Amino acid sequence: MLEAPLSLRERKKLKTRQTIRREAYRLIAAQGYENTTVDQIAAAAEVSPSTFFRYFAxxxxxxxxxxxxxxxxxxxxxxxxxxxxxxxxxxxxxxxxxxxxxxxxxxxxxxxxxxxxxxxxxxxxxxxxxxxxxxxxxxxxxxxxxxxxxxxxxxxxxxxxxxxxxxxxxxxxxxxxxxxxxxxxxxxxxxxxxxxxx
Structure with a gap:
């Protein structure tokens, strides 16, 4: 149901999305949800804030x-x-x-x-x-x-x-x-x- 083959572009997008999420959860665990900013998450995931907002509104x-x-x-x-x-x-x-x-x-x-x-x-x-x-x-x-x-x-x-x-x-x-x-x-x-x- 969830394992349809992805194109290279889709795989890259998914990997970026997962990296952003993983780093966000790591930061949130350390400092709390409210104290974690988008800028901090983007920096930890090694993407720009504008890239963050391309994946998450x-x-x-x-x-x-x-x-x-x-x-x-x-x-x-x-x-x-x-x-x-x-x-x-x-x-x-x-x-x-x-x-x-x-x-x-x-x-x-x-x-x-x-x-x-x-x-x-x-x-x-x-x-x-x-x-x-x-x-x-x-x-x-x-x-x-x-x-x-x-x-x-x-x-x-x-x-x-x-x-x-x-x-x-x-x-x-x-x-x-x-x-x-x-x-x-x-x-x-x-x-x-x-x-x-x-």
Whole structure:
């Protein structure tokens, strides 16, 4: 799902993005999120501040954005069209999480810990492109073949985004001691009980 071959240019861009993130998390661990500046991150990653902003619109986006939304959308759209949407989300998201745990567990934990602890990140997460509801709305509208989401779709997307965010923050709060895949699975079981027939 996430291992499609990349061109040389894409690999270079990904490497730069990962270097910026790695240096940012190192600095944040040493001096705190609020005390870490974009200039410091850029210098540590050996790029200019303008290069930083080509990859991340804001310092918050460095934590909140990732490369996986398109893969998640593709995985959801690849599920059987007659499968209940919650079941599709459950299977696709747990598959994504298992991949991330295998390849990027520590980075995911750092990111989610920051989202849990830094109020500005929580606020930014619900603002515009960082809002996880958009991913679910994109898939719901495509599956239904409509241009604009219905009220029911918006409610479903809000419930899914809120519930899955809480599961991931619960995992971060346990310092990764809980099984995040099991937490997400339980989350969808709760949603399916309440949203039977969606």
């Amino acid at each position: 804001t310092k918050e986006d460095l934590v909140l954005t990732d490369e996986y939304d398109p893969a998640m959308i593709d995985a959801l759209l690849a599920r059987p069209s007659d499968e209940p949407f919650l079941r599709s989300c459950r299977e696709a998201l747990i598959g994504m999480i298992r991949y991330l745990l295998e390849h990027e567990r520590e980075e995911l934990l750092v990111r989610m810990r920051l989202v849990r602890e830094v109020p500005s990140l929580r606020a930014r997460m619900l603002d515009g492109a960082n809002d996880p509801r958009q991913l679910y709305l994109t898939v719901l509208t495509r599956r239904a073949g409509v241009q604009e989401p219905t009220f029911a779709m918006r409610i479903a997307a809000a419930a899914l985004a809120g519930a899955t965010t809480e599961a991931v923050l619960q995992w971060a709060g346990s310092e990764g001691a809980e099984d995040i895949a099991e937490l997400v699975d339980r989350t969808f079981a709760i949603l399916e009980d309440g949203f039977a027939g969606l």
